[in-house]
Amino acid sequence: MTVSRGRRPGSPDTRAAILDAARTLFASGGFSGTSVRAVAAKAGVDPALVHHYFGTKDDLFVAALALPVDPREVLASVAAEGPDGAAERLLRVFLSVWDDPELQLPLLGLARTLLDPSGKQLLRDGFLKVVIGPIGVALGIDEPERRMPVVASQVLGLILMRYLLEVEPVASMPADEVVGIYAPTIQRYLTGDLS
Amino acid sequence: MTVSRGRRPGSPDTRAAILDAARTLFASGGFSGTSVRAVAAKAGVDPALVHHYFGTKDDLFVAALALPVDPREVLASVAAEGPDGAAERLLRVFLSVWDDPELQLPLLGLARTLLDPSGKQLLRDGFLKVVIGPIGVALGIDEPERRMPVVASQVLGLILMRYLLEVEPVASMPADEVVGIYAPTIQRYLTGDLS
Numbered sequence: 001m002t003v004s005r006g007r008r009p010g011s012p013d014t015r016a017a018i019l020d021a022a023r024t025l026f027a028s029g030g031f032s033g034t035s036v037r038a039v040a041a042k043a044g045v046d047p048a049l050v051h052h053y054f055g056t057k058d059d060l061f062v063a064a065l066a067l068p069v070d071p072r073e074v075l076a077s078v079a080a081e082g083p084d085g086a087a088e089r090l091l092r093v094f095l096s097v098w099d100d101p102e103l104q105l106p107l108l109g110l111a112r113t114l115l116d117p118s119g120k121q122l123l124r125d126g127f128l129k130v131v132i133g134p135i136g137v138a139l140g141i142d143e144p145e146r147r148m149p150v151v152a153s154q155v156l157g158l159i160l161m162r163y164l165l166e167v168e169p170v171a172s173m174p175a176d177e178v179v180g181i182y183a184p185t186i187q188r189y190l191t192g193d194l195s
Numbered sequence: 196m197t198v199s200r201g202r203r204p205g206s207p208d209t210r211a212a213i214l215d216a217a218r219t220l221f222a223s224g225g226f227s228g229t230s231v232r233a234v235a236a237k238a239g240v241d242p243a244l245v246h247h248y249f250g251t252k253d254d255l256f257v258a259a260l261a262l263p264v265d266p267r268e269v270l271a272s273v274a275a276e277g278p279d280g281a282a283e284r285l286l287r288v289f290l291s292v293w294d295d296p297e298l299q300l301p302l303l304g305l306a307r308t309l310l311d312p313s314g315k316q317l318l319r320d321g322f323l324k325v326v327i328g329p330i331g332v333a334l335g336i337d338e339p340e341r342r343m344p345v346v347a348s349q350v351l352g353l354i355l356m357r358y359l360l361e362v363e364p365v366a367s368m369p370a371d372e373v374v375g376i377y378a379p380t381i382q383r384y385l386t387g388d389l390s
Contacts, residue, residue: 153365
């Protein structure tokens with residue numbers, strides 16, 4: 001048995017061409033406005049090859065983000081335990097990734113892209129739909145389509161203050177303090193009374 | 196008695212030159228790194244003239260932001276009534292300004308500048324210090340230097356979702372719904388237990 005070290009199939013050039021095309025099209029057309037067929041055409045390959053290498057359009061989108069971790073895998077364990085205490089679990093997973101110096105740099109690049117006016121569609125139609133929205137569904141909370149954007153409003157503000165703008169004391173707070181401050185907010189947004 | 200229509204003294208050219216110099220220096224050096232003396236030198240005028248036209252360095256900074264309203268005046272009434280219910284008053288004032296179509300455009304321009312990596316120092320050393328920080332002090336809350344950046348993390352996230360990225364349902368919620376969702380959060384950040 002050969003050890004593949006997790007390498008995926010396909011010529012590196014073809015994979016790179018597909019990812020390049022996907023990034024360009026997702027950035028200009030958003031998630032909804034971009035089809036796998038269009039990505040394939042731009043990369044000069046058959047759509048079946050895109051599916052073969054990358055799976056679904058959701059998977060292709062996450063691959064195009066070039067995140068250091070697949071947020072859907074990380075968040076699956078959070079969602080599996082149900083809504084009670086989900087905010088604290090969500091925050092602890094979030095902080096373990098964002099506070100890791102090696103993971104932080106690519107995440108900052110992505111955050112800057114998503115928060116840039118040109119990244120608006122990518123965040124709105126892509127990231128929120130593919131990554132954030134499904135958390136609410138997996139948790140089985142009421143009105144996930146109303147509550148998850150509210151959750152996102154606090155998480156994005158935290159990312160801004162702690163990592164992008166580095167405003168003290170938020171930037172240097174220990175993880176436990178961040179959890180103490182933000183978990184009750186996010187738990188209420190997930191499951192509490194928003195009147 | 197002549198009606199001045201609120202016009203301020205000074206040659207328009209001199210005032211414009213001072214504001215130009217102030218914007219350039221605040222943007223590159225941040226609030227703390229910019230002196231009235233340096234602004235005067237760059238504008239080719241005497242520092243006394245800067246003080247004469249614009250008052251203190253704080254006043255000059257707010258003038259350089261070219262906001263449609265002076266946030267310090269708007270927020271003074273919120274602060275005067277004390278910490279009880281301050282979050283709801285703060286949010287209602289905030290929404291009355293941001294939801295006004297005529298005021299929203301210049302505010303969006305400012306928000307984009309402050310959230311851009313190049314605006315980092317301006318937001319951190321300027322806006323938070325001159326505009327946000329003093330609200331906490333005026334309200335007489337405990338640990339304003341810890342609590343106000345936390346408040347800012349939720350308000351910035353709300354600005355992002357409602358106005359900059361226009362993510363539904365946050366973008367189109369009536370003001371009362373925004374207050375119902377966010378006032379309890381901000382009130383806790385101002386006066387509640389953050390353990």
